[in-house]
Amino acid sequence: MTTPYAAELNLALQAVHAASLLTKSVLRSLKNNVSAETKADDSPVTIADFAAQALLISAVHAVFPDDAFLGEESADALRSNEALADRVWQLVLQAKNAEQTRMSDVQHVRDEVPAGAALTLLEFPASKEDMFDLIDRGGKGQVTGSGRVWVMDPVDGTATFMQGQQYAVCLCLLVDGVQQVGVIGCPNLAFDVHGPLGVTRIHEDHVDEHGYGVVLSAVKEQGTHVREMKERGLGEPRRVDLTQLPKKDVARLDFVESTIGKTSLSQAEHKAVAESLGAKWPGTVIWAQQVKHVALALGSTDVMVRIPKTVDRFTCVWDHAGGHILFQEAGGMISDFNGEQIDFGQGRHIKGERNWGMIATMPDVFEEVGHAVKEVLARRSQ
Structure with missing residues (x-):
């Protein structure tokens, strides 16, 4: 068949x-x-x-x-x-x-x-x-x-x-x-x-x-x-199959990041998320967004956080389509900050009004990373 x-x-x-x-x-x-x-x-x-x-x-x-x-x-x-x-x-x-x-x-x-x-x-x-x-x-x-x-x-x-x-x-x-x-x-x-x-x-x-x-x-x-x-x-x-790898302590998580200073995302808050978990930042530094997804899918890095500076910021659909399914089918989880699946049906852009931010990591540490992100964003709102 x-x-x-x-x-x-x-x-x-x-x-x-x-x-x-x-x-x-x-x-x-x-x-x-x-x-x-x-x-x-x-x-x-x-x-x-x-x-x-x-x-x-x-x-x-x-x-x-x-x-x-x-x-x-x-x-x-x-x-x-x-x-x-x-x-x-x-x-x-x-x-x-x-x-x-x-x-x-x-x-x-x-x-x-x-x-x-x-x-x-x-x-x-x-x-x-x-x-x-x-x-x-x-x-x-x-x-x-x-x-x-x-x-x-x-x-x-x-x-x-x-x-x-x-x-x-x-x-x-x-x-x-x-x-x-x-x-x-x-x-x-x-x-x-x-x-x-x-x-x-x-x-x-x-x-x-x-x-x-x-x-x-x-x-x-x-x-x-x-x-x-x-x-x-x-x-x-x-x-x-990333589920066969041993679980990592959150303090040993490797955060993948773009070249430092060359991004419209809030890297200061990315750093704050990692440090709140006791992890080093940055971990693996990669410029190409889809190569970040590949690094996650192959277990070469553990966490990707994308915190936009403003809600109206968008990301391009071709920077994520394909890479997400690689990581998810390997055992990983990806969602926005509200726990919603990323909507690839919005046309050329994934809009912040529909999907605010992005978190990608393995299921066993997803909740802890997500909680750290929310704490960092709460400090922003204050």
């Missing part, structure tokens, strides 16, 4: 693998010196962001033509900058040629994909204009609360990607606003064949220089798995 969302999972794994190799090729060809354009919100975007989004949408749209998409990038900058568009198009063509080469040796590829996975040649944009239109299917997407919607961040952590540090390629299927499939590739995260969960402690500068990193996947009610990414395919899936 076929398990639910098996076809979607196999396609997402293959697409994220191809997009991860694309982004890694950019890093290696430019020796980690990646230039960027600046978007309207002053955040950077590279040729890898555009090309990876075109690849992901093209691959999924060819198989599920009635599905909708929501992605971080739009093609506006490409349509107005021919030189930039040419660079992105050449990168897409290189990825297409690489994928055709990988698939030409079918037997070799099948030796490096999970048992039972369906191998298909991914569909790529047919022309530069087709590439623009595909990117815009995600960049112009608005609705996430109804139907089947693929949410993606082609390069989460562009700033650290440009420095050759940790970043993620993210793809998540929402059905009526609920995560059903999440796949996240971390091309710079070194795979540890001897580690219990497949990786060692995550660090920005602990980079897989010679390999292709790891990919994590989860399907609702089917658990979380991690695989090594190889040039020709994927390694065998390894189940991630």
Whole structure:
């Protein structure tokens, strides 16, 4: 009997693998010196962001033509900058040629994909204009609360990607606003064949220089798995079950945090929460939001707290969709400060008026961390 969302999972794994190799090729060809354009919100975007989004949408749209998409990038900058568009198009063509080469040796590829996975040649944009239109299917997407919607961040952590540090390629299927499939590739995260969960402690500068990193996947009610990414395919899936790890005393909890001082969240209150539990702050420092979720899912860190400075602050849906299901299916808990599940059906943004703040940790310490957060917020109101 076929398990639910098996076809979607196999396609997402293959697409994220191809997009991860694309982004890694950019890093290696430019020796980690990646230039960027600046978007309207002053955040950077590279040729890898555009090309990876075109690849992901093209691959999924060819198989599920009635599905909708929501992605971080739009093609506006490409349509107005021919030189930039040419660079992105050449990168897409290189990825297409690489994928055709990988698939030409079918037997070799099948030796490096999970048992039972369906191998298909991914569909790529047919022309530069087709590439623009595909990117815009995600960049112009608005609705996430109804139907089947693929949410993606082609390069989460562009700033650290440009420095050759940790970043993620993210793809998540929402059905009526609920995560059903999440796949996240971390091309710079070194795979540890001897580690219990497949990786060692995550660090920005602990980079897989010679390999292709790891990919994590989860399907609702089917658990979380991690695989090594190889040039020709994927390694065998390894189940991630955080409930098998020993319970930690709250004073030993590791709080994951962004680069200190470079966030719109209230890091002073994050620190106060950790210190009220007797824990050190910061613990693990990671810039990319989805890599934080991966670190939680792999047990490399224990707690993520997101305290906005104001109630009207929002966070982008592509920074969390996919990462949440990875951690939850591995055994973790995530909610807002009121104990409500995060609502992925709000469109492009997760709004503070609907979901105020965020806490992610294991169930056995969730109540204690939540109580510490409420005490810190009570001091704010006073």
